[in-house]
Amino acid sequence: MAIQQKVILYLISDSVGETAFNLAQAAMAQFPDIKPIYCRFPFVHTQEKLMRVLEQAKSDHAIVLHTLATEGLSEIIANYAEQNGLVQIDYIGPLISEVAHRTGLKQSHEAGAVHHLNEKYFDRISAMEFAVMYDDGKDPKGFLEADVVLLGVSRTSKTPLSLFLANRNIKVANLPLVPQAHIPDELWKVDPKKIIGLTNDPTVLNNIRRERMIAYGLNPDTTYSNMDQIREELEYANKLYKKLGCMVINVAHRSIEETATIIMEALNLEDYDYKTSK
Amino acid sequence: MAIQQKVILYLISDSVGETAFNLAQAAMAQFPDIKPIYCRFPFVHTQEKLMRVLEQAKSDHAIVLHTLATEGLSEIIANYAEQNGLVQIDYIGPLISEVAHRTGLKQSHEAGAVHHLNEKYFDRISAMEFAVMYDDGKDPKGFLEADVVLLGVSRTSKTPLSLFLANRNIKVANLPLVPQAHIPDELWKVDPKKIIGLTNDPTVLNNIRRERMIAYGLNPDTTYSNMDQIREELEYANKLYKKLGCMVINVAHRSIEETATIIMEALNLEDYDYKTSK
Numbered sequence: 001m002a003i004q005q006k007v008i009l010y011l012i013s014d015s016v017g018e019t020a021f022n023l024a025q026a027a028m029a030q031f032p033d034i035k036p037i038y039c040r041f042p043f044v045h046t047q048e049k050l051m052r053v054l055e056q057a058k059s060d061h062a063i064v065l066h067t068l069a070t071e072g073l074s075e076i077i078a079n080y081a082e083q084n085g086l087v088q089i090d091y092i093g094p095l096i097s098e099v100a101h102r103t104g105l106k107q108s109h110e111a112g113a114v115h116h117l118n119e120k121y122f123d124r125i126s127a128m129e130f131a132v133m134y135d136d137g138k139d140p141k142g143f144l145e146a147d148v149v150l151l152g153v154s155r156t157s158k159t160p161l162s163l164f165l166a167n168r169n170i171k172v173a174n175l176p177l178v179p180q181a182h183i184p185d186e187l188w189k190v191d192p193k194k195i196i197g198l199t200n201d202p203t204v205l206n207n208i209r210r211e212r213m214i215a216y217g218l219n220p221d222t223t224y225s226n227m228d229q230i231r232e233e234l235e236y237a238n239k240l241y242k243k244l245g246c247m248v249i250n251v252a253h254r255s256i257e258e259t260a261t262i263i264m265e266a267l268n269l270e271d272y273d274y275k276t277s278k
Numbered sequence: 279m280a281i282q283q284k285v286i287l288y289l290i291s292d293s294v295g296e297t298a299f300n301l302a303q304a305a306m307a308q309f310p311d312i313k314p315i316y317c318r319f320p321f322v323h324t325q326e327k328l329m330r331v332l333e334q335a336k337s338d339h340a341i342v343l344h345t346l347a348t349e350g351l352s353e354i355i356a357n358y359a360e361q362n363g364l365v366q367i368d369y370i371g372p373l374i375s376e377v378a379h380r381t382g383l384k385q386s387h388e389a390g391a392v393h394h395l396n397e398k399y400f401d402r403i404s405a406m407e408f409a410v411m412y413d414d415g416k417d418p419k420g421f422l423e424a425d426v427v428l429l430g431v432s433r434t435s436k437t438p439l440s441l442f443l444a445n446r447n448i449k450v451a452n453l454p455l456v457p458q459a460h461i462p463d464e465l466w467k468v469d470p471k472k473i474i475g476l477t478n479d480p481t482v483l484n485n486i487r488r489e490r491m492i493a494y495g496l497n498p499d500t501t502y503s504n505m506d507q508i509r510e511e512l513e514y515a516n517k518l519y520k521k522l523g524c525m526v527i528n529v530a531h532r533s534i535e536e537t538a539t540i541i542m543e544a545l546n547l548e549d550y551d552y553k554t555s556k
Binding site for chain 1: 294300304345367370373377378385402403414535
């Protein structure tokens with residue numbers, strides 16, 4: 001029997017509050033039996049607004065999680081929490097204090113500074129548009145411009161993976177592999193280091209494809225979900241990967257985030273270092 | 279003159295470490311004059327691996343930020359940090375402790391539990407595929423199945439906004455508005471509450487479109503970037519929005535995240551509450 005426990009989390013931000021929400025989810029994933037109630041309060045910029053949220057938090061006996069850069073607001077929470085026995089966690093304050101201490105610099109106190117509409121931000125939008133434009137082998141010209149070319153048979157998560165990488169400023173084109181179809185000439189001109197061959201376990205693929213057929217209201221036992229057919233497709237794909245000399249990743253038990261991290265690590269694609277301490 | 283200060287941040291996770299990285303960026307955005315060096319250590323599962331990272335952190339005089347769920351690892355960091363004068367911030371421990379204390383439950387200690395390949399996860403992938411399939415008015419059937427339909431003239435961030443919302447499990451179709459083009463009949467069958475009309479300031483749009491022409495190696499002063507033309511397009515769009523009775527958002531000075539949050543708040547689209555305390 002699953003125990004249901006009521007945990008109310010207040011997420012307060014002077015910007016969108018996306019990061020605090022993701023972090024809260026990561027922590028709460030440690031308690032699969034709890035279904036937490038998340039209350040998000042984005043764009044809290046003033047003391048008045050904040051005080052109303054805190055009074056509500058008190059009456060809800062909520063845990064308060066916050067990422068507030070606006071001057072004075074995190075201090076208000078700390079004081080209110082101490083006086084009223086409220087539990088609060090400041091997700092950005094400790095790092096800001098430490099950096100200020102080390103460098104002697106003062107924080108800008110600008111809310112949502114990370115969402116600034118700077119050049120990098122527009123690059124990210126371009127990367128997303130690139131991913132949509134060159135999804136599904138739509139235009140082979142994309143292979144030559146892309147930072148990464150993803151190959152894979154149907155249902156190896158090419159599209160969501162392309163979009164996830166795009167969100168990290170990486171230009172991705174992808175090509176679905178079908179044994180009978182022609183491989184565009186452009187692919188052979190791409191540096192094999194930029195190509196990633198996606199593969200999957202036949203049984204996992206069989207399940208996913210059967211489910212997809214059911215979702216479409218069709219008979220699940222089609223050639224699309226046939227095991228021999230799937231094995232043939234995967235064999236075809238693996239032979240092509242060998243011929244191209246590209247890296248191969250099995251996505252069977254990996255989330256998009258995990259596969260994306262492996263790719264970024266292997267290709268050294270971002271403006272920070274991935275380190276693996278072996 | 280910008281002061282350059284060296285700040286090295288070690289991000290240690292037993293999963294991907296995406297949330298910690300986002301949070302670190304949010305904090306560091308408070309110091310525009312510092313270009314921090316981020317060193318990411320994903321998939322750290324063992325004491326041996328962790329110890330090597332910590333020794334490296336010590337010699338780099340780094341600030342250690344971590345999201346470790348694997349049993350015993352966060353304690354190792356705390357002890358090592360205390361003995362070696364290392365600064366460390368635990369991004370998930372405080373919330374986990376508080377929840378364990380309130381509920382009497384124990385944490386699962388499973389790494390990357392948030393990335394589990396559960397039903398919701400596959401829904402998200404479906405939503406992403408939906409966004410790509412029904413981007414740019416490709417197929418008007420999408421309007422009837424979508425949770426949100428975005429309308430807007432060229433360069434009002436329809437595509438990135440669709441993808442961002444898809445990442446939150448929301449099915450989005452979008453339609454570019456062009457004064458001469460035919461509006462698909464399906465649009466009039468959609469509940470106007472689900473439709474969002476995007477608009478922009480003419481001068482902002484003029485700048486973006488001129489830059490786009492320059493990026494394409496073309497003369498920036500085309501009809502596409504002409505102010506009269508832009509005003510005409512926006513007027514056409516605004517008239518249509520009025521006729522449809524839909525919500526209108528001006529994206530001129532908003533990031534994708536901000537616009538997406540406004541939409542989710544207005545449509546009450548997620549499985550948690552957005553609260554606005556007025």
